[in-house]
Amino acid sequence: MKKVLKNIFIGLVFFFLFLPIIVLVCFSFNSSELNIVFEHFTLRWYYELFSNKQLIEAFTNTILIAIISTIVSTVIGTMGAIGLHKYNFPFKNTINKLLYIPIVIPEIVLGISLLSIYTLFKLELSIYTILLSHIVFCIPFVVVSVRSAINKNVDTIEQAAYDLGASNFQTLFLITLPTLLSGIRAGALLSFTLSLDDVIISYFTSGPSSNTLPLKIYSMIKTGITPDVYALSSILLLIVFIILTFNILMQMRSIGSDAR
Amino acid sequence: MKSVIVKLENVNKRYKDKTIIRDFNLEVYEKEFLTILGPSGCGKTTILRMISGLEPVSSGKILLDGVDVTDIGASHREVNTIFQNYALFSHMSVEDNIAFGLKMKKVDKDRIKKEVEKMLDLVKLKGYNKKYPNQLSGGEQQRVAIARGLINSPKVLLLDEPLSSLDYKLKKEMQVELKRLQKRLGITFVYVTHNQEEALSMSDRILVLNKQKEEQLGSPIDIYNNPNNKFVADFIGESNIFRAKVIKVIDRYAYVEIDLGKKIRIINKSYKVGDQIYIMIRPENITVGNRLSENSLEVSVKELIYNGANIRIIALFGNKEIKINVKNSDKVALKEEITISFNTKNISSFVK
Numbered sequence: 001m002k003k004v005l006k007n008i009f010i011g012l013v014f015f016f017l018f019l020p021i022i023v024l025v026c027f028s029f030n031s032s033e034l035n036i037v038f039e040h041f042t043l044r045w046y047y048e049l050f051s052n053k054q055l056i057e058a059f060t061n062t063i064l065i066a067i068i069s070t071i072v073s074t075v076i077g078t079m080g081a082i083g084l085h086k087y088n089f090p091f092k093n094t095i096n097k098l099l100y101i102p103i104v105i106p107e108i109v110l111g112i113s114l115l116s117i118y119t120l121f122k123l124e125l126s127i128y129t130i131l132l133s134h135i136v137f138c139i140p141f142v143v144v145s146v147r148s149a150i151n152k153n154v155d156t157i158e159q160a161a162y163d164l165g166a167s168n169f170q171t172l173f174l175i176t177l178p179t180l181l182s183g184i185r186a187g188a189l190l191s192f193t194l195s196l197d198d199v200i201i202s203y204f205t206s207g208p209s210s211n212t213l214p215l216k217i218y219s220m221i222k223t224g225i226t227p228d229v230y231a232l233s234s235i236l237l238l239i240v241f242i243i244l245t246f247n248i249l250m251q252m253r254s255i256g257s258d259a260r
Numbered sequence: 261m262k263s264v265i266v267k268l269e270n271v272n273k274r275y276k277d278k279t280i281i282r283d284f285n286l287e288v289y290e291k292e293f294l295t296i297l298g299p300s301g302c303g304k305t306t307i308l309r310m311i312s313g314l315e316p317v318s319s320g321k322i323l324l325d326g327v328d329v330t331d332i333g334a335s336h337r338e339v340n341t342i343f344q345n346y347a348l349f350s351h352m353s354v355e356d357n358i359a360f361g362l363k364m365k366k367v368d369k370d371r372i373k374k375e376v377e378k379m380l381d382l383v384k385l386k387g388y389n390k391k392y393p394n395q396l397s398g399g400e401q402q403r404v405a406i407a408r409g410l411i412n413s414p415k416v417l418l419l420d421e422p423l424s425s426l427d428y429k430l431k432k433e434m435q436v437e438l439k440r441l442q443k444r445l446g447i448t449f450v451y452v453t454h455n456q457e458e459a460l461s462m463s464d465r466i467l468v469l470n471k472q473k474e475e476q477l478g479s480p481i482d483i484y485n486n487p488n489n490k491f492v493a494d495f496i497g498e499s500n501i502f503r504a505k506v507i508k509v510i511d512r513y514a515y516v517e518i519d520l521g522k523k524i525r526i527i528n529k530s531y532k533v534g535d536q537i538y539i540m541i542r543p544e545n546i547t548v549g550n551r552l553s554e555n556s557l558e559v560s561v562k563e564l565i566y567n568g569a570n571i572r573i574i575a576l577f578g579n580k581e582i583k584i585n586v587k588n589s590d591k592v593a594l595k596e597e598i599t600i601s602f603n604t605k606n607i608s609s610f611v612k
Contacts, residue, residue: 153345159314160347162334164412165364178351 021237028230045231055216055232061127062213066195069134074188076135077142081183082176084143085150102140110137111204118205125207133205134195141194142187149183182251189247193240262289264323265448266311266416271320273306280306281472284320288416288450293442295451295459298469299495304452307469308418311450313337325415335364340409341418345425346401348393354380354404355389361412379407382441399430406441416448423458435461456496460484468492489610493540500543500582504609506535513604519578524555526607537611543583545606548573548598556601557582575600 031042049055084096102110114133115125123129157179161171177184199214206215213236220229266288273281281303288294296304309315311322313334322330329337340361349357358379362372380386383403393401402422409417419438423431439462442449453459459466460480468475468483468491476488487493493501504516504524514528516539526539559575559582566572566588573584575598584600 153347156343156345156347157349159334160341160343161349161360163312163314163339163341164361164408165335166360167335170364175349179349181351 024230025234025237027227028234030227030230033227045227046235049228049231049235052228054211055213055228058211058213058216061130061211062196065127065131065134065212066192069131069138069195070188070191072135073138073191074142074184077139077187077191078146078177078180078184080139081143081146081150082172082180085147085154099140099143102137103144107137107198107200111201114201115204125205125210127207127210129205129207130202130210130212133201134198137198137201138191138194141190142184145187145190146180146183149180149186154179185247185250189243192243196236196240262292264288265290265325266450267321267323268307268311269321269323271307271310271322272318273303273310273315274318279472281310284472284474286467286474288448289465291446291448292464293439293449293451293462295453295463295466296469297453297456297459297466297496300454302469303472304454304469305420308341308420308450308452311416312339312341312418314341338412338414339416339418340412340414341420342402342405342409342422344421346393346405346422348401348404348408350393352392353389354385354391354393354396357393357404358407358411360408365412375411379411382410383407398426399434402426402434406438410441410445410447414447416450417442419449419451421453421455422451424453424455431458438462460496468495470495485608487540487608487610489612490538490540493538493608493610498543498583499540500546501538501540502580504537504539506531506533506537509533514609516609519580522557524607525604526609527604529609531609535611537609540608540610541602541606543572543585546582546584546600546602548584548586548600554601554604555607556599558597558599560597561595 026038028045029041029043030038031044032039084092111133114129114136118125118129154176158171158176161175166174197214198212199218202212202215203218206212213232217229217232220226264287266286268284268286271281271284272279284307286307296307298304306315310317313329313332313336317330320330321328324337324339349360352360355376358376359372362375367375376389377386380388383406385400385403385407388396388400388404393404396404405422422438423434426434435458438449442462451459451462460483463480465478466480466483467477470491476483476492478486483492484497487496490501493499502518502524504518504526506514507517507523508515509528509531512528513525514531516524516526516537518524518539524539531537557577559577561573562576562581563574564571565574569588570585571588573586575582575584582600
């Protein structure tokens, strides 16, 4: 009896969690423009979506920004985490604590402050300012997730590499980075998804001619939700789903080698 | 004359203002198995790390095979370390782990392959090439670590408590195996441990270290039978230590008085009447009964502990507990009050 109740409860949680997403995907194939009843299956909205030049541009922008900001912030963040672990310097503890501020600070505050910095330095708002902002707010997330993968064992492993004749450079690339891979991967994934769906910071730091997909969607729903937004969201969903599956497969591979 | 492979001259190690090692000297002979034995925090691992080059010395000199290596870093010293937690590269297969040192030296692939096979054979892990460290048991990981160090044919292999995380039975097996390996390869081993049983069973020489100071350096037999001082006597093996006062000296022998006014005859080590010393008797050198009449004590039995082959008797002499081991097969008559006796030659004595 207890078990049945438990399963019903779990089922309900998942039902309410996924119901909106399922409805969204279904309506993206609905031939009716009004999303109240499902008429019949169509791919019309997807066709319309792909013929919409503005949307395609916003989409490419978003993907490009997400990829570049992920790469840059992962490199900087990883170096930062390793540096913070390895070296002692004045104010190290303060810097360690300060890192959490961009994570906990309301995004709107970060957006406004970035905007004011750009205005102060007379930087013209464009796709590049969005990119720069994304890199800035992704770095702390990477540092924190890489740092969680660093432990005392890593020090010993590095020492073992030196002991076996590896140079500092060889140790970093052959030993340290591969050992921290799980943390680096988590940080990169976090950066990518954060950048992909960021609205607030992008809103403040985008120029009049530059647009990202979340901003575009945001402006589209101001005039009521049209089925092409459903189609767009479904595509986004698919992308995230693919990345997630890829990540899970990678994780399963490393867990697989953990099993004795 | 044995040739010296590692020499530490007046080595000091300071962290900030704390001195970890002070004016330390040590000579390690070629092909020997030297164990540095001491309680945790005695500085033994620091000494090992200074020999490996992972820890720079604050002052003093380290010579490896006659060459001053004090300023040479770990990656260029011809010594290798086996770490306590093995420190295997978890993202590399067994084969790649073992080959790492040779790859760093840019040895050609065919030779690496051959050497790796040789090492796998040596540590009895044939066929494990493609496995990953976390697919192996603790003992197997340990062997991979040993193979990874030995493949570089180091002048000295440094082992930092390598058996401490293995279970009892495996530990015993690995002890025998390590000793065999060392003999067969003729490589100098410097072994660090806090486990006196490991030290006694494997070493050619043992260095007993306490509070950053050398307490005694000698063969296991020497250290066990003739400890220099109270610390060594207490730390190595089990012992019954008594405070004693020298009351009479007759050339080869000295007579001492212990608790309750009991007189004991010991071997004279140029003592003078009135000297305050300690005497020590191992539990296995005590016999129940009065068969050895040189020295005897009347004690009362407090506890009997059955250990299989041995019976441990804990007896009270005054209010001092005395540990006695008797063989199960001896069939001693155990009453409440017994007489125990021991030979003069089995008594060690020391001043501090």
